[in-house]
Amino acid sequence: MKPSLDALRACFEGAVPSMLATCDVNGVPNVTYVSQVHYVDPSHVALSFQFFNKTRENILANPQATVLLLHPETARCYRLALLYRRTEPEGPLFEAMKAKLAGIASHSGMTGVFRLLGADVYQVLDIEAVEGADVPPPPSPRSRLASLRALVPAVNGATDVASLLERTLDGLGEQFGITHAMVLFADRARSSLYTVASRGYPQSGIGSEVPIGRGIIGVAAQYRTPIRIAHAAAEYSYGRAVREHIEASELASLLETAIPFPGLAEPNSQLSVPIIAAGQLRGVLHVESPEAQRFSWEDEDALVTLAALVGEASLALQQAAECHGEEAAGEPVRAVPPGAPLLVRHFAANHSVFLGDDYLIKGVAGAIFWRLVNAWVNEQRSEFTNRELRLDRSLNLPDIDDNLEARLILLQRRLAERQAPVTIEKAGRGRFRLSVRRPLLLQDAE
Amino acid sequence: MDRQPPVPLDDETARFLASGESITLGSRDVRCVPSLIKAAGCRVDAALRRVRVFVDRRQARQLLADIAATRAVALVVSRPSTHHTLQVKGNDAVVEPLRDGDAEVAAAHRLAFARELVPLGYRRDWTLAIHEFPVEELVAVAFTVDATYAQTPGPGAGARLEAPR
Structure with a gap:
C-alpha cells in the first residue's frame, strides 16, 4: 500500500535536507538539495524557490520533478513524483514557508543566504516507499487529540473571557507540557495585537503590543495562518519586530512600548496560531520553547483546533456579557476612602x-x-x-x-x-x- | 575517427567526488521525467574522467531503467558539515556489476556518512540505516564526466566550473 502524504508529515519539518531532480528540454537531468519541502494539503507540496537557478529554468520548461525525502525518525526513504503547478510569491503559504526557512537557515548556518522568492506548488502524482532498512522511531508522545480532549471541558466551563484565557493557558501546561504561552487580542483599528494573558515569564507583559504583520505573531495574524519555526530565527524575534516597526511607522507613538514584551529572549521553537471567530481575526495564541524542534505538526493541529475553540468561546462570552447586566442593580453609595489623594x-x-x-x-x-x-x-x-x-x-x-x-x-x-x-x-x-x-x-x- | 584525449579532472574535484559523504544520483526517462536515488559510494578515475557510483538495485529500478534508455546522469556529491557540493553530469552512463574493491568503498562510505552526520546531531543508527545495502544488491553506474558545476547552496550554485569542451 502506498503511504499517504499525511503519513509523511515528519519528512516536511526540514530536519533532513531533501533532494530534487528535474530535467531540461534537452534531456539533461539536474539534481539539487532543497532546504524545504512544505506540506500543503494531502495532494500538494511546496518547495522553496530561492534563486533563479537551473531547477527554476527546468521546471518552467518541463514541470516534471522527483523529490527524495528521508524520514527524520525512521530513516525510511520516500520518492515523490511531482508536477509543478504554480508559484505563490506572497500570501499565507509564502509567509509560513518564509518563517520556517528562516529557522532552517539559522539552524544550518545559512542565515542571509536563503531568501524566499516564492512558494513553488507541486501536485503529488505518486508516493513510493523506497525499499531499505529502517530504525524504530522514538516512542511517540501522548496523542495530541487526547490532550486536546482533556482540555476541552476546561475551556467549555469558562464563564467569562478572563477565566477562558486562564484555563486555556493552564491547560496548555497541564495537557501539552507547554509552559511558555500567551494570548494576544487584535486591535484592528490600530493594526496591532495586545497581550491579555501569559504564562511562564518573569513579567506577564500584559498590555504589551506587537504590530500586525511583524514578527511571527504579527505575520500569523496578518495572514491568518499558523506559523511554526523549529529553530532560532532572529528575524522573527519580537524585539526586532517592534523596533523596526517603531523606526518605520508613523503609528509608532500609538504602539504600546512602555510595557516590555514577555517573550523568551532566544526561543528555539515558536508556534503562532491565529484566533479566528465569525470570520474575524480576534487574536493570536503564541507558544514557544527554549528547546529546538519542540512543536510538531500534531502540536500545530491541536493548537489550531484549540484556537478555534477559544475564538468561538471568547466571542460567545463577550456577547453574553454585553447582553446581561442591562438592569443596573441598586447602585451602592460609595464611600470616599480616607488618605491622601x-x-x-x-x-x-x-x-x-x-x-x-x-x-x-x-x-x-x-x-x-x-x-x-x-x-x-x-x-x-x-x-x-x-x-x-x-x-x-x-x-x-x-x-x-x-x-x-x-x-x-x-x-x-x-x-x-x-x-x-x-x-x-x-x-x-x-x-x-x-x-x-x-x-x-x-x-x-x- | 579523430578522438581527442580527455582533459583529466582536476585533483581537487576528483578527491572531493571520491570522498563526499552524501551522494545522490539522478537520471531521466525518454519523456524527460527525472528519477533519483541515494548512492552508496563513488570511485573516480581522474585521468579518464570516469566515475563509478554504487546503488542498491532494489531502490533504483526506475533509475536503472532510465539509464539503460537514455544514458543521461547527474551526480551530486556533498559534505553536509560545510555544505560544499559539486554536481557532475554525463551522457554515456552504463550499469555494471561490482568490481574488486567496490564493496569495500561502499562499506567505507557508509561509515564516513555516519562520522560526518553524527556531530551534526543525527542518530548513528539512523545514519547507518540510510546506507544499509546488501552487497549482492549493489551495482555500479559508470559514466564519463561531461561537465562539473558548483552546487554549494547560495546564489552561485549552478555555475559551471570548467569551460565546455
Whole structure:
C-alpha cells in the first residue's frame, strides 16, 4: 500500500535536507538539495524557490520533478513524483514557508543566504516507499487529540473571557507540557495585537503590543495562518519586530512600548496560531520553547483546533456579557476612602493614564479607565456594565467587534500588577465594580 | 575517427567526488521525467574522467531503467558539515556489476556518512540505516564526466566550473 502524504508529515519539518531532480528540454537531468519541502494539503507540496537557478529554468520548461525525502525518525526513504503547478510569491503559504526557512537557515548556518522568492506548488502524482532498512522511531508522545480532549471541558466551563484565557493557558501546561504561552487580542483599528494573558515569564507583559504583520505573531495574524519555526530565527524575534516597526511607522507613538514584551529572549521553537471567530481575526495564541524542534505538526493541529475553540468561546462570552447586566442593580453609595489623594493624569492625545508618576496604560483601555474614574468622582458610581461602555460613543471603541472584555481584562491586570489603589472586580456577568482605596484627584492633561 | 584525449579532472574535484559523504544520483526517462536515488559510494578515475557510483538495485529500478534508455546522469556529491557540493553530469552512463574493491568503498562510505552526520546531531543508527545495502544488491553506474558545476547552496550554485569542451 502506498503511504499517504499525511503519513509523511515528519519528512516536511526540514530536519533532513531533501533532494530534487528535474530535467531540461534537452534531456539533461539536474539534481539539487532543497532546504524545504512544505506540506500543503494531502495532494500538494511546496518547495522553496530561492534563486533563479537551473531547477527554476527546468521546471518552467518541463514541470516534471522527483523529490527524495528521508524520514527524520525512521530513516525510511520516500520518492515523490511531482508536477509543478504554480508559484505563490506572497500570501499565507509564502509567509509560513518564509518563517520556517528562516529557522532552517539559522539552524544550518545559512542565515542571509536563503531568501524566499516564492512558494513553488507541486501536485503529488505518486508516493513510493523506497525499499531499505529502517530504525524504530522514538516512542511517540501522548496523542495530541487526547490532550486536546482533556482540555476541552476546561475551556467549555469558562464563564467569562478572563477565566477562558486562564484555563486555556493552564491547560496548555497541564495537557501539552507547554509552559511558555500567551494570548494576544487584535486591535484592528490600530493594526496591532495586545497581550491579555501569559504564562511562564518573569513579567506577564500584559498590555504589551506587537504590530500586525511583524514578527511571527504579527505575520500569523496578518495572514491568518499558523506559523511554526523549529529553530532560532532572529528575524522573527519580537524585539526586532517592534523596533523596526517603531523606526518605520508613523503609528509608532500609538504602539504600546512602555510595557516590555514577555517573550523568551532566544526561543528555539515558536508556534503562532491565529484566533479566528465569525470570520474575524480576534487574536493570536503564541507558544514557544527554549528547546529546538519542540512543536510538531500534531502540536500545530491541536493548537489550531484549540484556537478555534477559544475564538468561538471568547466571542460567545463577550456577547453574553454585553447582553446581561442591562438592569443596573441598586447602585451602592460609595464611600470616599480616607488618605491622601492620588493624582490621576490622563493625556487625551493617546489616552495614556498615569497614577501619580507611574504609567498605567494607554489607548482604549486608558480611555475606559478615565471614564470609570470620572464616573466614580463626579457621579459617585462604582458599578458599571460592559453594555454601557459598549454604547458610550465617547470611548470611541474601534468597532462593534472589538473585544471589550479583553480591554477590561487588560485594565484589570495592569491595575493589579501595579498594585494600584484602584482595582476592578467582576460583579456578575457583564458587570464590574471599581474599588478605590484612596481619594482620587483627576487631571486632564492635553 | 579523430578522438581527442580527455582533459583529466582536476585533483581537487576528483578527491572531493571520491570522498563526499552524501551522494545522490539522478537520471531521466525518454519523456524527460527525472528519477533519483541515494548512492552508496563513488570511485573516480581522474585521468579518464570516469566515475563509478554504487546503488542498491532494489531502490533504483526506475533509475536503472532510465539509464539503460537514455544514458543521461547527474551526480551530486556533498559534505553536509560545510555544505560544499559539486554536481557532475554525463551522457554515456552504463550499469555494471561490482568490481574488486567496490564493496569495500561502499562499506567505507557508509561509515564516513555516519562520522560526518553524527556531530551534526543525527542518530548513528539512523545514519547507518540510510546506507544499509546488501552487497549482492549493489551495482555500479559508470559514466564519463561531461561537465562539473558548483552546487554549494547560495546564489552561485549552478555555475559551471570548467569551460565546455
